[in-house]
Amino acid sequence: MTGQATTEAVSAIWDLAAEEVERGSRFAGLMATGQAGGVLLSLHLARPGGIATHDALVPAGTTTYPALTPRLSAACWYEREISDLFGLRPAGHPRLESLLLPHAMPPHVLGPGLFTIPHGPVRSGVMESIEYLLETPGEEIPHLSVRLYYKHRGIEGRMRQRTPVDGVLLAERTEGVASVAHALAFCHAVERIAGCEVPRAAALIRVLHAELERLISHLDIAVRLADSAGLAVATARFGSHKEHLARLVSRMCGSRFGRGVVVPGGVSQMPAVAGADFLAEIGRLERAITSDARLLMGTASFLDRLRGTGPLRPHRAREHGALGPIGKASGFADDARRNRPYDAYQRLDIGQAREHRDGDALARLNVRWDELRQAFDLIRQAAHGLVAVGDGPLALPCGPAEGRAAGWAEAPQGEVIYDVAIDDGLISRCHSRSASFHNLPLFAEVFAGDILTDFPFIEASFGLSVAGAAR
Template sequence: MKSQYVDTIKKEFKEFVIGDPALINETYLTVKKDTNVMAYVDAVRKEFGGLITGEAVLRNEVYLTIKKDANVKICDYLYHQFNIPLVSIFATDERKKDGHFRVHYVFSCDREDAFIILKINVEEKSPRYRSITSTIPVANWYEREMQDMFGLVPLGHPDPRRLIHFEDWDAGLYPLRKDFDIKTKPKRVKGEYVYRRVDGEGVYEIPVGPVHAGVIEPGHFRFSVAGEPILNLEIRHFYTHKGVEKLFESIPFDKAVFLAERISGDNSVAHAVAFCQAIEKIAGVELPPRAKYIRTILLEHERLYNHLGDIAGIATDVAFAFGAAQANRLKEDLLQLNEYVTGSRLLRGMNTIGGVRRDIGDKKDKILLKLSTFQQEFRKLMELLMEMPSVVDRIETTGRIYNDIAKELHVVGPAGRASGMDRDTRRDHPYAAYRELNFKVQTHKSGDVYARTRVRADEVHESIAIIEQALWSLPEGAVKTGVKDIPDGCALGYTEAPRGETIYWVRTEGGRIERCKVRDPSFCNWLAIEYAVLDNIVPDFPIINKSLSLSYSGNDM
């Protein structure tokens, strides 16, 4: 009889029930704290009822299938009417099922911990759909990416140039279509990328890259300048695109965790956890409480050493060698602590589907002692940096990203929060043990290098507080739940990486990965640098670049 009551509740309120683990004779129903997301859905139904052809609610994800030509109106309605950010766009190849491709628009209802995903069908015979970039600028790279990888043409896109494919590649190669062989080698043809030109007396171009003097990966920057002030910057990336999303489709689930860890090497925990969460949601797996806390500790350890590296880089680029040396020394201490805790300086090999591979509870006292010493030294470092006139003069008002630009480009992470965007996945879509821990989302308003430095410094203290809370509250018990079979399904996984919001969407079918869409934070933030450098001088570019902490590897997947 008990199961009958539970089934009735789940049927009547299915959109609000997000978990139902059964323990002996007890069934726990996890429900959403706030159900305002359905108010948004109701508003869309009321305004565009005749254009909605299908609905589905999967955990905290509401899928609405809409008519293809309604995508601009409904996306614009959600984005502008309700101020709901568009966090990802991706395509799937479902021609074997019904002869269609599908384009998915993922909107994040932050305060409700929910997502609205709009879907449109695009016919194989006419792979075209209406671009939304003119009204929602963040769609720019997503639509160009789908054009290159799936051959789906966004009609009316203001900049339809290739994004990932280079001009000397033969046309008609669409690597993420199901009939594309991963071993294919593209034929080379004649072609050249046409950069934007700024004309005028005294205006000239400075090309930088794609090969750089240091050890960083390739990326091209073309500056238009008049003297020293920068009039325009255009970036060109994807020189080392690795075909990661295609690789996911050809490897088993356990190996896919290792692949996720290597998408962006210094954000390996964030990527692995996001992928594992998507699979765990599909499988209906509830993590042991201890595993949730350990994941949280690892995620914050990753944030700490990344922020120290960024602060060291900023100090280097303003020629404050002593401050940079101190920051790098503290970063090395954190990397050694990572190795002590997990056996890996970059925290790799710890996460697995269903939890974590190894326990860390017996190392609590040393972690707490090391972090206490580190925090004292970090405070002294920041006092040194922020009281040095030559440092402050170089970073204040430099590389500003104004709030409206940050919002339109969906700038994420510390870069977005430094421009007044109060968004943090740890709070807005709680995962791991963040729901049980207290922390403050650090924001700033000025949007310059100074603000981005301050946000990172403040987040260092918050991360230490989170780790301390998690260690003192670490529950007893197992660190992993066994997962035998992964059913067919789809789900989002997400984390707040050191660089910002990281999103995975995974579809499983027949015991394998059918589609895995990865959205690294740098995919959002790279375009922001084109605005951050305006009205600055060329020698300030390295500081601005470092303050945004952009990843080539995470972007060039």
């Protein structure tokens, strides 16, 4: 951590951020921590091989600091969040509305002839609570505001003063659909602090569960897209494939979301289904899913709804550092499994990635089909590897240790980052940054020319978790 940090240091790390991003690093997050002497701003930059963290202290008594957003637009939501949680005003921020605190209706309406449709927080269907304010002249959606605060649960505060072992339980509940990825990112941070190595078998089991989670999450998006297009049989079939995968995961570990598997230092248990039984089940599911995916991608009435819908331009994806399938669909791929590999990904073959540049809902679905294929392949490699490794410990002692480190993992939605500090065996700070939080601002800007009936397609193709974004 920085010793002699002052407000000048804030602009110094902003200079550094701008320079690094210019040179190819990706802005990966801005987090704030209250501590003796003021508020510590922590800037994270992702680059091949790791994540670099730069700190600057805003001293107590100071209520403002120069905003980063005018120089790096991706910082916009991060600074809004810090303003809400710490009352620090980023001077020069172009759009400082509250994000995690309630704010008054209505915000500005762009022009004459427009009206606002408040969509949420209680929406039709079984959805997470979020409110979209759609500004529309009737059909098109020229402007969209997102109101996130309804689901803010204050998880990071709950982490403090818990042991790392208990912290995993909260990490898993930060973003339910990415339970394994959050547990992994959190544990990677804890393991980096303690300097402990994960046993080979555990590293493979981690990959197994992370990739099964990816399969389930991507199938859920196929279900939602098919449902939006009114394809009843496709919806039913992808729904039943997803159910079979969830049941497989629950037979392996007792939880349909892979909870309780990842612990600091390794994993808690051997999968209860393994070997030939497991591979046979995976093979059967892969054949069924691939065949249905092929049919879906040949259904013209479905493709018509996705092609050209909700396009994210490649330069915006790059500028913002769009994560996961959303970035990949717009030609910007920074997959943590390749660029900052962890656990068994260092040894497994992820395979070649096709490049996609269209950036529309169709491209995002195509990226997910590619990832689905890779996931099946990785699962098979990991399962074979597990047989070869044989018996051995599944977790090594991890700690007690003190310090601070970042951890990351590639969730189905994109990279999750944890910034964890441990003092005296207890968590003294823990920030999580889900891909959903980083990608959600992009959702508001892809509606160029799209109309109200495109909304469910664009929302499903983004596949974001509100729980992970609002925390």
